[in-house]
Amino acid sequence: MYHAGVGISGASGATDRLAPGRYLPEWIPEAVSRHASDVDMLPAGSPGKVGLLDLAFERIGGRTELTGHYQKAPLHIARPLYYDPELPDTAYVMLMSSGGGILQGDRYRIDVSCGEGTSVHLTTQGATRLYRMEQDYATQLVELTAGPGSYVEYLPDTTIPFGGARYYQRIGVTAAPDSTVVLGETMLAGRLAREERHAYTAYCSDIEVRDTGGRLLFADPLRLVPEERTVTGPAVLDGFGVLSSLYVVTGAQPAQVVADAMHEALAGTGLRAGAGVLPGDRGAWARILGAESPEVEAAFRRVWDAVRRLLLGVPAPDRRKQ
Template sequence: MYLSGLEEPGGAGAGDRLAPGWYEPAWVPPAVRRHSATPDTLPVGSPGKVGVLELAYERIGERTELTGHYQKSPLQITRPLYHDPALRHMAHTMVIATGGGTLQGDRYRVDVSCGAGASVHLTTQGATRIYRMEQDYATQLVNLTAGPGSYLEYLPDTTIPFADSRYYQRIGVTADPEATVVLGETMLAGRLARGERHAYTAYCSDIEVHGPDGGLLFADPLRLVPEEEGVTGPGVMDGFGVLSSLYVVTGARPAQEVADALHEALAGTGLRTGASVLPGGRGAWARILGDTSPEVEEAFMRVWDAARRLLLGVPAPDRRRA
């Protein structure tokens, strides 16, 4: 069943999706929450300020199909494509934010369900630009669920926080022990070409990965508040302009083997990098710090490619096509 703008059986109704309890985070870090205010432009909840996207994928026959779909602008998607020459059964979907950037008072929520045996690649149409804010802040909730034997990649493009922006993002993953979730996140210190380096007010994010029983497997909080807490701590931004992370949550191969593959892929890049096993042995992760986007993007491609070759036996495709 393909649904657009309609109620899904067993899911939230259209009215529920537009209730603040659905799109507002249950908790926002104090560094962002303290800027809460009613904008003198469009307030929170106004048309165009709340983006909701729900996607459900299932393995049907020889390939993965989009079987459930709800979208509310400014969030929408392209139809799934099957252009990876090595994985013709994988559904590639691009998430589009029609507003062109994230503004004060924006609230986005994305829910993705990847059924048993399904293979999905999700990305965005371009960089996420978080614009200057005078009142309030912006948030995004991303919930990813991966069923038994599924393979889900969520690799959005770079996030660029403009000067005086305030932003909070929470990515929650629920992964079956037999599923694989590859999650990427890349952030610039600002519009570097314009001299905006850590000129944003607050950039905070949380990544939490849970098992199907709800138990927490690991969490990775990021708190960047330049004027108060600085951004030079270990594993954060230090003096670099670009921060990128790749998380490979899997039980398909031993965690140390995955970490070794990521570490080997980063050898010789000349960048500040590291790779290690995730807590509980549920996979591995890598972090990359560099001065410019091209060098970090190349290193990111190398670790993604290494993960794909190890887990799927195929190379990573060109991200501009994916």
């Protein structure tokens, strides 16, 4: 079941995965792409600079099993765990990187296919650090497919852009009409403990969710380029140090009911936060702003827990990092 650097049954071969068209974004915001250049270290596309993960899950014998697995360093996973007594059929998978962070010239791609009736929780081993980039830039592509009746959570830890980082990330989701996808994204304004705030060069991300026919349900672009325009105004991060978002794409409950549950969970946090309905009533989303990570993480967990209780009737488990 576990293979590193090779293809397995039911998946495309390693040669196709290593084609540049697989791991290079079709489009990159100009704020990032204008920094394209050769690097003195290993160039983009070299071994160790292209990280790939391709995972497939199916429901077998009453629980979700990992049935397809391809990985290329520095990306890899730990063996799926089934530690939540409330949802013993759910596979909890930790996405890991042997590099300790993302460097200039890195190109990562993660594909996860969740079949009919599966229940999958995806997280990362810890915060994603975007190191200083004096040459070129870094990108990451994430593609999630949620099959009929599946429940998929993608809740990576916080992204921390160091001074000089240039980064573009695209998260694409294809969701079946009766699936549920819970998607989270959190970023710091920088290394706050070192008083390094908005010292990155460019932090850009796109989230796009589509139905199985390819129709766009909603998109949420983020463009933070401190040298060009303020990122501390009321429409962006204001004076806060942490920005967190949670998107719940579902038809299991009316969109307004989901939004109300998320809003109620945030009401007592004292943070700048709120929730609303996604376009087309396909679910709800919440955004949280705070000064420091612990308070935002606590609020994020409260919202996630409220969503779990509403949609699944169970609380959110501890997010194990071991």
